[in-house]
Amino acid sequence: MPGPPARDTRSLLLRGAGLVAIAVVSGLLWFLIRHDSTPDGPVAQPPAQNTGQFKFTKVAGPEKSDDCVAKSYTKTKEFFQDNPCRSLVRALYTTESGGAKALVSVVVVGMPDSAKAKALKALTEKDGTGNVTDMVRDKTFAAPGTPSVSSDDAAYASKVEGTNTTIVLADFYAKHKDKDLIESIADDALRLSADLHP
Secondary structure, three states: OOOOOOOOHHHHHHHHHHHHHHHHHHHHHHHHHHOOOOOOOOOOOOOHHHOOOOOOEEEEEEEEEOOOOOOEOHHHHHHHHHOOOOEEEEEEEEEEEOOEEEEEEEEEEEOOOHHHHHHHHHHHHOOOOOOEOOOOOOOOOOOOOOOOOOOOOOEEEEEEEOOEEEEEEEEEHHHOOOHHHHHHHHHHHHHHHHHOOO
16 A cells, blocks of 8 residues: 655745744734834924033023114124124023022024124124123013123133024022033033024
């Protein structure tokens, strides 16, 4: 009596390998469908005041204007008379470090082109050239014990991004003195310009 026909071992192996491949691909597709990492909409970026060395709290502003002549003084005012700005946004923040509290003025000036934005930065970096008027100086913001961020003891920082010039002034409350710390605060506060849209 003849035995069962011999099976083609190679064919069986190929069929088995094909089934395994189908199973792997199916499993992978199911995983990707269940774990889709693509967000349904745009992901909101965290506010700039929460993403750096210091944590800043906004206490005034943003106040928007397009009259930089009226919101500046001395040589900076003269600069704007010859080079009108396109926009101006001002705000005030506070921050604390090691028990010392600081007030920080952040101003973003929109200029017609990057050359004029750089010229404004270069001017305000010099002593005795005035500046954009901060919200304490013109009494837009007033509270007991508020430091004058435009005093000679205040820290200064600035940057240019495209046609925008950001100017930061910072000083401590209660006449606290720490030159390195207040300069670090001013430098870190430059990133707050991301929250102030001209």
